[in-house]
Amino acid sequence: MQPAANLNHAAVQVEDDRTGLTPETLKRAFLDNLFYIQGKFPRLATQHDYYMALAYTVRDRLLQRWISTAAAYTEQGSRTVAYLSAEFLMGPQLGHNLVNLGIYDIVQQAVADLGLNLDELMEQEAEPGLGNGGLGRLAACYLDSMATLEVPSLGYGIRYEFGIFRQDIRNGQQVEVTDKWLRLGNPWELPRPEWAVDVKLGGHTEAYTDRSGRYRVRWIPYQVIKGVPYDMPIAGYRTNTCNTLRLWSAQAPEAFDFEIFNSGDYLGAVQDKLSSENLSKVLYPNDNISQGKRLRLAQQIFFVSCSLQDMLRILARQGLALSQFSQKFVIQLNDTHPAVTVAELMRLLMDEHGLSWDAAWDITQRSIAYTNHTLMPEALEKWPVDMFGQLLPRHLEIIYEINHRFLEQVRARFPDDSDRLRRLSLIDESGERYVRMAHLACVGSFSINGVAALHTELLKQDVLKDFYELYPEKFNSKTNGVTPRRFMVLSNPRQTEMLNRTIGDTWVSRLDELKRLEAKAEDPSFQHDWHMIKQANKGDLANYMAKQNGLVINPESLFDVQVKRIHEYKRQHLNVLHIITLYHRLKASPNLEVPPRTFIFGGKAAPGYHVAKLMIRLVNGVAEVINHDPAMRDRLKVVFLRNFNVRLAQRIYPAADLSEQISMAGKEASGTGNMKFALNGAVTIGTLDGANVEIRDEVGAENFFLFGLTAPEVYALKAQGYNPWDYYQGDPELKQALDSILVGTFSRGDGEVFKPLIDSLLNWDPYLLLADYQDYVACQERVGQAFCDRTHWTRMSILNVARMGLFSSDRSIQDYCRDVWRTPAVPIELTDHAQLGE
Ligand code: Z57
Structure with missing residues (x-):
């Protein structure tokens, strides 16, 4: 890479260089750290060296607060x-610390002045x-x-x-x-x-x-x-x-x-x-x-x-x-x-x-x-x-x-x-x-x-x-919550900017203020801008998928996303059964009016959990068939994004239209991905499980796609003696979907690969996929229709964000403080650390 020419005029002023927040000070401190911590000069420095220099520059600013905090806690017991x-x-810590210190923009500018790119530096962090x-x-x-x-x-x-x-x-x-x-x-x-x-x-x-x-x-x-x-x-x-x-x-x-x-x-x-x-x-x-x-x-x-x-x-x-x-x-x-x-x-x-x-x-x-x-x-x-x-x-x-x-x-x-x-x-x-x-x-x-x-x-x-x-x-x-600093401000700058422009920036630490967005839900020009932001975010993810999976993805298609650990109770394979059904319908009736969809999966399986690993294989097997079928071009795409982690999560949530929260009722204790999606304007399709129940109460039943058995219905069905075979025999589309897996359509003709998975579904089905299948597919049809009405969909998206304030982890922590911990807040005054030693 081309090292910037202006990396060389460093003069060190220790005290200010470790705490100061002006662009000049930040640049000087950054170069100081490059020389004296990384021991590099620009010609030899790698992107990782620059990342380290910046990380130490940020850490210095944290240390001042850290020491003052420790001193206050010690003194006050x-x-x-x-x-x-x-x-x-x-x-990753760098971006999140920049947000919390309130220096993201200034640092972005400072590194840009030095000919570097903040996104690229953040990518260096393990x-x-x-x-x-x-x-x-x-x-x-x-x-x-x-x-x-x-x-x-x-x-x-x-x-x-x-x-x-x-x-x-x-x-x-x-x-x-x-x-x-x-x-x-x-x-x-x-x-x-x-x-x-x-x-x-x-x-x-x-x-x-x-x-x-x-x-x-x-x-x-x-x-x-x-x-x-x-x-x-x-x-x-x-x-x-x-x-x-x-x-x-x-x-x-x-x-x-x-x-x-x-x-x-x-x-x-x-x-x-x-x-x-x-x-x-x-x-x-x-x-x-x-x-x-x-x-x-x-x-x-x-x-x-x-x-x-x-x-x-x-x-x-x-x-x-x-x-x-x-x-x-x-x-x-x-x-x-x-x-x-x-x-x-x-x-x-x-x-x-x-x-x-x-x-x-x-x-x-x-x-x-x-x-x-x-x-x-x-x-x-x-x-x-x-x-x-x-x-x-x-x-x-x-x-x-x-x-x-x-x-x-x-x-x-x-x-x-x-x-x-x-x-x-x-x-x-x-x-x-x-x-x-x-x-x-x-x-x-x-x-x-x-x-x-x-x-x-x-x-x-x-x-x-x-x-x-x-x-x-x-x-x-x-009830669980998630931090809006990482999962909104850091990960979705476009939506953040629009929120700030519309309701000011205090929502970041008082998330219920998102309520004030409701007034804008019907405003056509607001809706238009909101839609454009989602499109831009989807464009970014489409580029990422092109790079990672070598697929051309239409950013106008419905991004239907399920990212989380792979587990039978979370029912990624129910999602797959719907995809296969849609595929069969489109093959049988090429003129069927359904919006183009991109199904996006991500998540790790425990290395010893064989069925979960088969579920990943099934997603990829279905992806291979559908993505290579010319008749499916511009209609269906299936993507499995490898190595779902926090960094990838931050790319995905802002680009989602639909959030899949489809666990068997009574199994998902809460779920927190459901919250991250909704806070980024995705609409949920889900069962009455975990925090889905409260999310639906908050955003309104009309802005949530509900399907499936309730927890009491699950218990009743199991008590009465559940037989998945009845559902298999009773529903031709379901039978066709399962049969196609069994005969090897999604495993290059190998009829053995998915046998354990299908056998378990037909004989036991502990998570009631077959019982919930019909309602799920019907619900997905309503999703498709709703997506075709852009105004309606955008309104739902806005209202989801506006009504999700309850799910800030700040609210959860306030509840713990009030009911369990009884810990008063201790405000910290910044002390000059040189003065602390007696
Ligand atoms: C884990 O990630 C969760 C529960 C566990 O007992 C173990 Br071990 C790991 C999850 C739940 O499955 C989610 O439903 C919940 O949202 C999350 O913990 C946080 O409470």
């Missing part, structure tokens, strides 16, 4: 949310993909909202060396490639080795009596692993608050008396050190499935123990007593992945800090709140008791004691109800014995919440019914 999550799906899907992305949105609302918070998680795998598609099939996201360095983290802690694993316990004659337990571990924290700054939107995401990296301890060392087996000892570092090596790539692997349990105790020890250090550092723990911290458990917190906090307080059981239990129960994210039985974590005891012998003892005391209480409340005891027990004893992590979380928490209204109701009636009967006061609902 502020009540702090500790958000514990095995996943934080952060996405995104931190430390999550699988909705759960991990929700954690990231919540960090953004907590910082924006000036809520003191610490995110705690794992610094996986390999995040979620990169997805390649070869011969229509998913191929996993490791994600070495740290390879070229990570400018967004600061290692804090001085705050490293030790975590014990394995071994056995011994009882002893202490000097005051009290019964105590000592744990002699087999292995000790060091956790080193790496801090990422989390800047609020146009506030001075900059909170912290603290991710733990596993290292071998400097020295430890392994027997192996005494035996002189040096190489063996080094082997052990290497195996300790495996703990934070890789993210388990399952979404909504628990695999029950020992290493995964080790990851959980690892980050939980590190985080709790860190909180205890902070507590002591602020001169607070252990009894004040629950005043200083509220711990939010993001699903059961960190649920071992209940036992580990008990252990730390009793075994390491000398508290009695009762004192420790009081603190534990007052400090922990639990969010449940799923009703899927295969996602509910349970650990074989043997495995649990081998890795965490002390925790198993504590869990037995918690269970003993808990079941005593239950017995007192419900005498002679041994069934109930069996159902509630922390230990599943129906066959092989298991520790039930959701039960541990429920007993150890003061709050239990679901992530959408319907989901919370189903928790109360079904999965956690017995706990609801025991502790109704603990249950509450917190």
